[in-house]
Structure formats: C-alpha cells, structure tokens
Amino acid sequence: MTWVTGRLLCGWAPVQTSTKKTLAKPNVRNIVVVEGVRIPFLLSGTSYKDLMPHDLARAALSSLLIKTNVPKEVVDYIIFGTVIQEVKTSNVAREAALGAGFSDKTPAHTVTMACISANQAMTTGVGLIASGQSDVIVAGGVELMSDVPIRHSRKMRKMMLDLNKAKTLGQRLSLISKFRLNFLTPELPAVAEFSTSETMGHSADRLAASFAVSRLEQDEYALRSHRLAKKAQDEGLLSDVVPFKVPGKETVTKDNGIRPSSLEQMAKLKPAFVKPYGTVTAANSSFLTDGASAMLIMAEDKALAMGYKPKAYLRDFVYVSQDPKDQLLLGPTYATPKVLEKAGLTLKDIDAFEFHEAFSGQILANFKAMDSDWFAQNYMGRKAKVGSPPLEKFNNWGGSLSLGHPFGATGCRLVMAAANRLRKEGGQFGLVAACAAGGQGHAMIVETYPK
16 A cells, blocks of 8 residues: 555545634735636547637636626626637637627737646736726636647748749749658647657656656546546536537536546556656546636625625735756645745645646655655755645545646636635635646635635
8 A cells, every 4th residue: 555545545524624814915905706617628529629719718708607697898807828829819818708798898818828827817817906907807718629720841831921922933933843742741739848848748757756656656646536526526516617508519517537447447558658667647647628717806895896795815826937847847836835925824724725637646746845845945945845735635626637627727727626615615725736837837825705
C-alpha cells in the first residue's frame, strides 16, 4: 500500500469550521459571485464536434442570463478566456455576447493565459469593479478541441501571398515553378512549449520522477478523481452544469468524461510520453475537452440593490511565473503561500481546496513540493514550507482529470466548485489554484457569502 492509498480512495468528510474573520478590506469594494454556469464538459470529438467555439460560449452566456434573469443592459463588460483561437472569431467574447443577445453597446474582449485564461478573465473583471470602472461583469471561458486551426506550411503561405500580389502571367508562372510537394505539409497547433520545445506531458513525467511519484500513486489519485466526480454527479452536486441543446442533435445534460475504472485496468496502459519507462498515461492525465463557462460578478452593493443573494466573495489573488523547463507545472506551489500571506490566512484556515488537475503526477508533485522545507528554502526563498492540502478537503467533487479541462473555461469551474462546496459543507474560505503553460500559475481566495 502506498502513502496515498488509504486517503485517496475514500470520499470526503463534512468540514468542521469555526467562524473566522472576514477578508473585507477598508475602502475597497466587496466583489461577489452571484452565479456561475457551464455547459457540460465533453470529450473532444463527441457531441460538440460540428460546432464553433462561439456556439459553446453563447450557450453558456444564454444559460447564465436565464439562470440569473439579469437584465442584459445592466452588464457593463464581458470578458472571456480562450487558448486555441478560431481565426474567424478571434474576439470570441464579442461574437458570443452578440449571439446570446447582449446589448451591442456592451464591450467585450478576449484574454489568453493558457490553462488560467478564465482566471484571468475573472480577475480582469474584479479589477474593473474594484477600480470603480464597472459594477456588473460577465466573465467566462471557452475551448473547442474538436476543431483546431491547421495551417498550410510557411512556404506554401508565402507562395500564396506572393501569387496574390503577382501582376503578370510571367510572375505567376515563375512563382509556381518554385513549388515543391513538401510545401503541402500542414502545420498543426503546437502541443509543445515554445520556449523549450517540450510537451507538457513529457514535462509532467519528468516532474513526477523528480519528486519520486510512482505510477501506482498517480493511478490511485486519478481513480479518486473519477470516483468523487461520479459521486458528485449522481448526487446532483454539480449544480453549475446546465443542459445544452446541440443544434440538430440531442440535449447534452452532463459531463461525459467521468469514467471510474480500476487500478488493474489502468495499470495495463502504456506510458503516453516518456517511453517505455514513463509513468504518465492517458488514464492519469486530463483529456482533450470541449466546453464553456460563464459567471456573473458584481459589486456587492449593486448585487444587493438588484435583489440578488450572492454565493461568494472573490478575495485576494496572485499570479506567479517560474522556470518553464523544470518547474512548468508547479504554479500552485508558488502561488498558494503568496495568496495565503496576502489574505492573512494559513493553510488550516482553508475549508475547500480546488486545484486544477492537469496530471495526477503534477498534483502529487505539488503536494510534495508544498510539504518540503528544503524546496521552500532552496527554490522559493522561503523560510519554511506552506504544507500540503489535506485530502479530505481537496477536490471533493472531482477535478479536471475526470470532469474535463477545456483550457479556456476551467478557471470558472474551479471558483464555482469552491463556492458551491463552501455552501454545501459549511466552510468559510476556499482556495483555488492552477498551473499553466509557460511556467505560470494562479491562486485565489474565495469566501462564502453569509447565509
């Protein structure tokens, strides 16, 4: 039995928490989450495969309007996150907002920050409200991995552009004579870090090895994620999921990547990245996902004046960056102590942890890094470790390994999971954290709204 077995395969216990201080700050506007929704997260290549990203984003926005009944003209600004952009709708926030029926007078822009793009959308909105520029923000994110832009090669693109500029038949024939068959080789979107040329899966495998995380431990953690997600789905706890009638197809009502297996079945899979001895497999990695999410964020006074009962306060947040080669996926380790210090809290004050699960090995390596004085002192310049989150408070309703990970949309899911768990479990503070490509990371404190 490994060190994680007993704790990983169990469910969760109710949080026992005492009333703590609120994180309200003098002369700073309180910012609240009124509501958040997401269409079901689906494996790429399934029911959403014939749609475009703005179709998914529009569905999330429309569902948010229905669920909150917020007047469209009240929304001051709309911000969406996305990673792999559809060229036709590069500002997908604007196209989705128009499609959902928002006022054409409401500005919208799109942000990208890899797997924390929706987090960036939310915190950009927080900044607009905190500075007094806006009162009501809609933030969200979208990703459609079923259809990604595949380009002609650079040589082919250059020839086509030059042909377009050619004025005489002779110029055109001269250009065509330079054509070679290899010009037709397509360019796929890069799955590797631009700065290091290494895939994230390969980096996760090296990270797991660096922290001595075994294949069995990774499989156990992935199995835990799927089992807890299935339990939460069956018990109706994933209340942010809204049905989506796919045009010309069925109505999708739930995430379709939740598939509890067994350790025996998972052990049969071969390494996906470092072959033949790697430990990261398809079973302990997040899968390519299509989905979209949206949240209604307001100044507290505005929300109360409109008769809303908010779900949570959005409190302190931080962004961090590290070495993209050897610390690509350690964002939570660096961000967690910073955001706790900023908020004046300790790890023990947190009642609900919601961390993005890119890979099992990434989560378990972060646990070990966070629980290491040596790592804190030698890599982070800190006197002592922050500590590892207790598993009984961690991702209790599943995570990205099981629920799915549409790159641009996951951040909103994490915040809504924390907010909804705090209300259900009776906790006060939640901590959301995520890693992202480029060696970046994010963490935010969520405080439940008094009932």
